[in-house]
Amino acid sequence: MSKIIVDMMGSDLGCKATLEGVTLFKKEHPDCELVLVGKKEEIGEGTGCRIIEANDVVPMNAGALQVIRMKESSMYKAIQAVNEEKADGVVSAGGTGAFLSGCALILKKIPGITRPALVTQFPTLIEGKKTVLLDCGASTENTPEELVSFGLMGKLYAEAICGAKDPEVYLVANGTEEGKGSVVGKEAYKLMKETKLYNFKGNIESKEVLNGTADVLVADGFTGNVLLKTVEGVAKFMGKNLKKIYKSNLKTKIGYLCVKKEMGGFLKMMDPKQTGGALLCGVNGVAVKAHGNSDGFAFFRTLVLAYELIKANVVEEIKKGVNPSE
Amino acid sequence: MSKIIVDMMGSDLGCKATLEGVTLFKKEHPDCELVLVGKKEEIGEGTGCRIIEANDVVPMNAGALQVIRMKESSMYKAIQAVNEEKADGVVSAGGTGAFLSGCALILKKIPGITRPALVTQFPTLIEGKKTVLLDCGASTENTPEELVSFGLMGKLYAEAICGAKDPEVYLVANGTEEGKGSVVGKEAYKLMKETKLYNFKGNIESKEVLNGTADVLVADGFTGNVLLKTVEGVAKFMGKNLKKIYKSNLKTKIGYLCVKKEMGGFLKMMDPKQTGGALLCGVNGVAVKAHGNSDGFAFFRTLVLAYELIKANVVEEIKKGVNPSE
Numbered sequence: 333m334s335k336i337i338v339d340m341m342g343s344d345l346g347c348k349a350t351l352e353g354v355t356l357f358k359k360e361h362p363d364c365e366l367v368l369v370g371k372k373e374e375i376g377e378g379t380g381c382r383i384i385e386a387n388d389v390v391p392m393n394a395g396a397l398q399v400i401r402m403k404e405s406s407m408y409k410a411i412q413a414v415n416e417e418k419a420d421g422v423v424s425a426g427g428t429g430a431f432l433s434g435c436a437l438i439l440k441k442i443p444g445i446t447r448p449a450l451v452t453q454f455p456t457l458i459e460g461k462k463t464v465l466l467d468c469g470a471s472t473e474n475t476p477e478e479l480v481s482f483g484l485m486g487k488l489y490a491e492a493i494c495g496a497k498d499p500e501v502y503l504v505a506n507g508t509e510e511g512k513g514s515v516v517g518k519e520a521y522k523l524m525k526e527t528k529l530y531n532f533k534g535n536i537e538s539k540e541v542l543n544g545t546a547d548v549l550v551a552d553g554f555t556g557n558v559l560l561k562t563v564e565g566v567a568k569f570m571g572k573n574l575k576k577i578y579k580s581n582l583k584t585k586i587g588y589l590c591v592k593k594e595m596g597g598f599l600k601m602m603d604p605k606q607t608g609g610a611l612l613c614g615v616n617g618v619a620v621k622a623h624g625n626s627d628g629f630a631f632f633r634t635l636v637l638a639y640e641l642i643k644a645n646v647v648e649e650i651k652k653g654v655n656p657s658e
Numbered sequence: 659m660s661k662i663i664v665d666m667m668g669s670d671l672g673c674k675a676t677l678e679g680v681t682l683f684k685k686e687h688p689d690c691e692l693v694l695v696g697k698k699e700e701i702g703e704g705t706g707c708r709i710i711e712a713n714d715v716v717p718m719n720a721g722a723l724q725v726i727r728m729k730e731s732s733m734y735k736a737i738q739a740v741n742e743e744k745a746d747g748v749v750s751a752g753g754t755g756a757f758l759s760g761c762a763l764i765l766k767k768i769p770g771i772t773r774p775a776l777v778t779q780f781p782t783l784i785e786g787k788k789t790v791l792l793d794c795g796a797s798t799e800n801t802p803e804e805l806v807s808f809g810l811m812g813k814l815y816a817e818a819i820c821g822a823k824d825p826e827v828y829l830v831a832n833g834t835e836e837g838k839g840s841v842v843g844k845e846a847y848k849l850m851k852e853t854k855l856y857n858f859k860g861n862i863e864s865k866e867v868l869n870g871t872a873d874v875l876v877a878d879g880f881t882g883n884v885l886l887k888t889v890e891g892v893a894k895f896m897g898k899n900l901k902k903i904y905k906s907n908l909k910t911k912i913g914y915l916c917v918k919k920e921m922g923g924f925l926k927m928m929d930p931k932q933t934g935g936a937l938l939c940g941v942n943g944v945a946v947k948a949h950g951n952s953d954g955f956a957f958f959r960t961l962v963l964a965y966e967l968i969k970a971n972v973v974e975e976i977k978k979g980v981n982p983s984e
Contacts, residue, residue, distance in 0.1 A: 393835050457898055469832055473841055506795055506883040509719050514880045515799055538884045539891035554840045555884055557832040558864045558877075562885050565865035566892035570928070572783055577920040587916025594903040594910055602896070 333365055334642045335419040336618075336635065340370030341389045341406035342426030344625045347374040350425065352628025354379050357635040364639055367417060369410040384409055392427045392624055399430035400437055407431065411438045414617045420642040421618030423609070423634055425626045432470045435612055435619040442647075444654040447471060447478040448614030449553070450621060451489050452560060455601050458544030462494040465541070468560045468610050471553030476519035479503070479550055480527060481654075485613045486548035487530040488653040492646045498531050499547035504555060505535035516552055524550075538562075567602040574599075608633030611641055613650065618642050659691055660968045661745040662944075662961065666696030667715045667732035668752030670951045673700040676751065678954025680705050683961040690965055693743060695736040710735055718753045718950055725756040726763055733757065737764045740943045746968040747944030749935070749960055751952045758796045761938055761945040768973075770980040773797060773804040774940030775879070776947060777815050778886060781927050784870030788820040791867070794886045794936050797879030802845035805829070805876055806853060807980075811939045812874035813856040814979040818972045824857050825873035830881060831861035842878060850876075864888075893928040900925075934959030937967055939976065944968050 343349045347370060354366060358379065368375050369384045388405040390398065399408050407426045411434045414422045424431050428450070436448055449467035456463050466482050466489075467474065474482075483501045490496040503521055505513035512535050513521055524532040536546055538559055551559060574595070578588035588595070600606055608630065609622040618641045622634035641647075666676045673696060680692060684705065694701055695710045714731040716724065725734050733752045737760045740748045748765075750757050754776070762774060775793035782789050792808050792815075793800065800808075809827045816822040829847055831839035838861050839847055850858040862872055864885055877885060900921070904914035914921070926932055934956060935948040944967045948960035967973075 393833075393837070457895060472832065472839075504884060506798065506880055506887075507719075511719070513798075537887050539887040539894070541888065542891055542895035551884075554832055555881065558830060558881055559884055559888050561832075561863050561865040562867065562888040563892050565868055566889050567896070568865070569783060569868035570893070570896045573924055577917055577924060580917075580920050584917045584920055587913045590913025590916065591903055591906075591910045594906050598899055598903060 333363060334639060335365040335367065335417060336638050336642070337367050337369060337410045337413045337417065337419045337422040338635070339406045339410035339422070339424035339426060340368050340375055341386070342424040342624070343622070343631065344392065345627060347371070349626055349628050350631050351375065351379065353626070353631025353635055354381065356628065356632035360636070361639055367413060367419065369413060370406045384413055390426050390430045394427050394430040396429040396433040399434040407434055411435055414439060421620065421638045423620045423622060423638050425622035425624055425631065427624070428469055428621060431619070431621050432612060435615045435617070439615045439617045439619065442614055442616060442651050442654055445481055445485070445614035447474065447481070448612050449482050449485060450610040451486065451613045452607060452610040453494065454542055454563065456542055456544030461544045463541060463544065463546050463549060464490045464494060465549045465551065465556055465560060466613060467551065467553040467556045469553050469557035470612060473554065474516060474552040476516055476523055479516065479520035479552065480523045482550045483524055483527070483532065483548065484529045484654060485650055486550060488650045489611070489613060489646060490547045492644045492649040493641065494547070496547040500533045501530050501548040501550060502533050502536035502546040504538055504549055504551040504559065506537070508535050508537060510534065514552065514555065564604045567604070571599055571602065605630040606633055608637040611646070616647065618647055659689060660965060661691040661693065661743065662964050662968070663693050663695060663736045663739045663743065663745045663748040664961070665732045665736035665748070665750035665752060666694050666701055667712070668750040668950070669948070669957065670718065671953060673697070675952055675954050676957050677701065677705065679952070679957025679961055680707065682954065682958035686962070687965055693739060693745065695739060696732045710739055716752050716756045720753050720756040722755045722759040725760040733760055737761055740765060747946065747964045749946045749948060749964050751948035751950055751957065753950070754795055754947060757945070757947050758938060761941045761943070765941045765943045765945065768940050768942060768977050768980055771807055771811070771940035773800060773807070774938050775808050775811060776936040777812065777939045778933060778936040779820065780868055780889065782868055782870030787870045789867060789870065789872050789875060790816045790820060791875045791877065791882055791886060792939060793877065793879040793882045795879050795883030796938060799880065800842060800878040802842055802849055805842065805846035805878065806849045808876045809850055809853070809858065809874065810855045810980060811976055812876060814976045815937070815939060815972060816873045818970045818975040819967065820873070822873040826859045827856050827874040827876060828859050828862035828872040830864055830875055830877040830885065832863070834861045834863060836860065840878065840881065890930045893930070897925055897928065931956040932959055934963040937972070942973065944973055
């Protein structure tokens, strides 16, 4: 039976959102044990889950080390409980910096990984093919060597989660030729070209990220974060414009009714809430970061993601891939 | 009468695309003089425009200084001709690095500007409001001081071209709080907070770039380039998916007919070809860079953009704004 520890206090919307997410998840996956960490009086008895009491909340903009000092916080106690409870994973909607450093210090990094990375997946133009992006924002800056290891973690993630065979790894750059890229990217390119760890295919421009060319996109945490949030922003912009178009007049309203089913599926695919957060790849445990502004549904989807990552044994696969001799 | 010098040889698609663009433009703007620079036998006599012969082509991936050594190239001669012909501007679809350094060295930078920037505009959710982004890729890395001056050029551009009043300037970052941002961005934030040159509003996340919050988005050239190309990529992805949806079955085909007009206008707005390139802001002259893969229509739109920038007197406005005492 899988066991996930849930930081109930991290979301901007407070316990209401996380509680709703937990309730939705339990209905769908009664076979998975959830242990909830937070204020007992806010969580209540309704979920039927065990509660670990924690009365402090790590502030959203907490410095990377602040969580370590806040030993009574829901985030600290939740991460800690992964070890104590021998759980498979932990989910939090709290601040990224705090969650990253908390997981790295308490769960420990996988040997061989110097810097964990947030990983997410995009849909692409190729039916059924997903593209994996990392780092989506665990770091603000990275070394070339860290980018090289992101490529390896991305490859292992794509194999374990997206069913990719011999995944093609690309570096996000401002042009496709060698010699393009950020200062760090250019150095990483040289190292990745020589690596035997994975199938490095060179640079890719961000206009290609959704067309299914790449299995894995590697970027430093700042660039990856801007890329991910631009995708979200444009998708939202297009969705709002489509709504406006359909509401224009009677004819367009009829037009909407004719495509409602197909359009609904598509807009759902593009909704960041469906994605449900990102895995912090490179630590001992399935540590999943939900959006800070997660509502109940988004938090539910994050729990589902964590559950799927556990089922796919992603952490073990990464450990084995990074340390093949062990 | 406005006069624009046109590098006919820069596009990936060669003279065919630029010729088509020139022909479309001349039909619409017979009052604007175009001087075409390139291979006489390829340009031919059909356009009725004066031709300056140039038989070399600067390679797309040319080093920044290579153009200066290629004195017989169409790009060099075109930029040179702005001075010699007392023209208002120059348009090229050639390599960004070569065009940037050619313009900076031949047209000279506006006093007070250490680094020119490529500027483009986005549509936003607010009807009629455009958001200006710079730098879209003239540089790969920038200093904090350069980002500060991008803010000023962006403000002046937004006033001259987008009709913005007291434009609100934001820094693109991985979070909205002070203390977020790239290493260079954090330093720039401190300087921009103190500036009296424009209305600095702080950090903005890239998921907000199309919602009309900002008049001006400032980013280093690498980040701006990734952002711009992600917008293009997602727009293309959504467009292709919409087409697929409409082609699904008879009902969806009817659905398409009901929204054809409104949808056409929207997809047109999102088409990068409509935007027609980006102004290289900060040099003496309207220097407009077209996409390297411009087809005839995209090149036409670039010529229209150059024409509009000339009519709006954007270079004089920037000169005055940067050096108010002169």
